[in-house]
Amino acid sequence: MPERRKKRGPMIDFLLIGLIISLTTIILVIILSKDDFKFQKISASKETDSNSITSNLSTESSAFPGIRIVTDVSNDKRTPFAIHYPETDNKAFNDAVLQYITDSKENYLSSMKKNKDKEAMGELNISLETFPYQKHYYSFVLTKTLYTGGANPEISTKTFFINHETGKLIPIETLLNNDENNLSALATYVRKDLQQNPKLKEELFKDDVIKSTEPKWSNFHRFAIVDNSLQFYFDEYEIASGAAGPQTVKLPLSLINPLLASEFQIAMQKPTKPVNVGDPNKKRIALTFDDGPHPKVTEQILNTLDKYNAKATFFMLGSRVQYYPDIAKDVLARGHEIGNHSWDHPVLTKLSLEQAVNQYTSTFAEIEKAINHKPTVFRPPYGATNDTINAQIPIPVVLWSIDTLDWKHRNAQQLLPHVKNNLHNNAIVLMHDIHQSTADGLDAVLAYLQGQGYEFVTVSEILPYRQK
Numbered sequence: 001m002p003e004r005r006k007k008r009g010p011m012i013d014f015l016l017i018g019l020i021i022s023l024t025t026i027i028l029v030i031i032l033s034k035d036d037f038k039f040q041k042i043s044a045s046k047e048t049d050s051n052s053i054t055s056n057l058s059t060e061s062s063a064f065p066g067i068r069i070v071t072d073v074s075n076d077k078r079t080p081f082a083i084h085y086p087e088t089d090n091k092a093f094n095d096a097v098l099q100y101i102t103d104s105k106e107n108y109l110s111s112m113k114k115n116k117d118k119e120a121m122g123e124l125n126i127s128l129e130t131f132p133y134q135k136h137y138y139s140f141v142l143t144k145t146l147y148t149g150g151a152n153p154e155i156s157t158k159t160f161f162i163n164h165e166t167g168k169l170i171p172i173e174t175l176l177n178n179d180e181n182n183l184s185a186l187a188t189y190v191r192k193d194l195q196q197n198p199k200l201k202e203e204l205f206k207d208d209v210i211k212s213t214e215p216k217w218s219n220f221h222r223f224a225i226v227d228n229s230l231q232f233y234f235d236e237y238e239i240a241s242g243a244a245g246p247q248t249v250k251l252p253l254s255l256i257n258p259l260l261a262s263e264f265q266i267a268m269q270k271p272t273k274p275v276n277v278g279d280p281n282k283k284r285i286a287l288t289f290d291d292g293p294h295p296k297v298t299e300q301i302l303n304t305l306d307k308y309n310a311k312a313t314f315f316m317l318g319s320r321v322q323y324y325p326d327i328a329k330d331v332l333a334r335g336h337e338i339g340n341h342s343w344d345h346p347v348l349t350k351l352s353l354e355q356a357v358n359q360y361t362s363t364f365a366e367i368e369k370a371i372n373h374k375p376t377v378f379r380p381p382y383g384a385t386n387d388t389i390n391a392q393i394p395i396p397v398v399l400w401s402i403d404t405l406d407w408k409h410r411n412a413q414q415l416l417p418h419v420k421n422n423l424h425n426n427a428i429v430l431m432h433d434i435h436q437s438t439a440d441g442l443d444a445v446l447a448y449l450q451g452q453g454y455e456f457v458t459v460s461e462i463l464p465y466r467q468k
Helices: 002-045 091-114 180-195 206-212 253-259 297-307 318-323 325-333 353-371 412-422 436-451 459-465
Strands: 056-061 068-074 081-087 123-133 137-147 154-163 223-226 229-234 247-252 284-292 312-316 337-340 427-432
Touching: 081 091, 081 137, 091 123, 091 137, 091 154, 123 223, 137 223, 154 223, 180 206, 180 247, 180 253, 180 353, 229 253, 247 253, 284 297, 284 459, 297 312, 297 325, 297 436, 312 318, 318 325, 318 353, 325 337, 325 353, 337 353, 337 459, 412 427, 412 436, 427 436
Parallel strands: 081 123, 284 312, 284 427, 312 337
Antiparallel strands: 056 068, 068 081, 123 137, 137 154, 223 229, 229 247
C-alpha cells in the first residue's frame, strides 16, 4: 500500500498544478478585461475635460527685445483653439497674462462641455499685437474671438501696458499722473469721439455710452499706445449694437499730451520763428473775427478782405458752424485761418474743468466735420481762462492786443479810430463777424493799414514775432 501511494503522488501533483495554472489564467483574463473596460470608460468620460485636451505649447523669441511669444494650439475636433500671448522675465506680468489665458481657455472648454448640442463645434482664438512706445514701454493687445456653438462669435479685448526695463504693469492711473482732473478731461474726449462718430449714429446705446465713459478709472483700463495715439477698447455690445462690432477710440497724443504724466508725454513743437524771418521790424498785423460764422456779415467781410488781398483768422463757435458749415468752408477756401472759440460762448472759468474742455472738444469736432480741417488756434470767450484750462488745450491759446470794442459801440465810423489809437507792430486785432457795423467799417480799416505799409497775416503767422 505505501508503495502504490508513492507512485501515484507525482501524477496527482502534476494535475493539481495544471488545474491551478488554468484557473489562475482564467481569473487574470477576467480581471484584466474588467480593468480594461473600466479604463476605457474613464478615458471616455474625460474627453470633454480640459485636463484631457491635448495641445501643443511652444515659446519663441520675437523681434521685440525681452519679449517671447507663447503659442498654445489644440486641433481637437470639437474644441479647437489657437492662443498667442507674450512672456517676459517678469513673473508678476507673466502671472497676470497667464491668468487671463487660463480663465479664457477653461471658460471656453467648460461652455462647450455644458452645450447640450454634442455635435456643436467651438473655437477659441486669442491673437496678439505688440506696440512699442518710446524706449521703455510696450502695449500688448489680446483680441479674443470665441465660438461656443452660436452663429456669431463673441469678440473681446484685453490689454497690458508695461515698462520694458522693469517689467511692471502700468495702469491708466499712472499714465494720467493719478490726476482725476486729467481723467475727467480724457473721459470727455472719449465720449465725444463716440457720440460724434457718424458711422455709429444709429448703432450706439446712448445710456451705455454715458455709463462706460464716466470719469472712473475702471472704465479706461483697456488701453494701448499705438503709433501716435492713445487707444481705448470697447467690447462688442458694450456700447453699440452687434452690427457696429467692437469699438476703438483713437485719441491723438498731441491732443491729450497735457493729460499724461511727464514720462509718457511726447515732445510738442511750439511755434518758432521761421528760418528766414526777414526783417523782424517789418509791419505785420493779424485781424481776427470772433463769434461767427454769419451767413451775411461773414460773406461781406470775406469780400472786403479779398479786395485788399488780406488774410485773417476767424474764431468760430461750434454752435454756429453747425448751422452754417458752408460759410465755414468758404472762409477756409479763401485762404483764411480758422480758430476754435468754444461751442456757445460761456465764461470757461465759471465751468467745471470737464465742461470747459467739452466746449473745446465739441467745437473742434464740429469744425473738422464741416471743413475737413482742424482748427489751429483757440480763443477763450471774453479772454477768460487760466493755467488749468490752458493745460488741456493742445493748440495755441490766443487773446488779442487791440480791442476795437465793435461789440459795444456797433458803429462803423468808430472802428478805425479804435485801431489807430492802439496801433502797434505785430498787433492782434479783435473784431466780430456777427455785427453789420463791423463789416461796413472794415474797408476803411484795411485801406488805412495798407497805406501804412502793414502786411495782413494770420494769427499763427504772427505768433513767432510776438514777445512771450
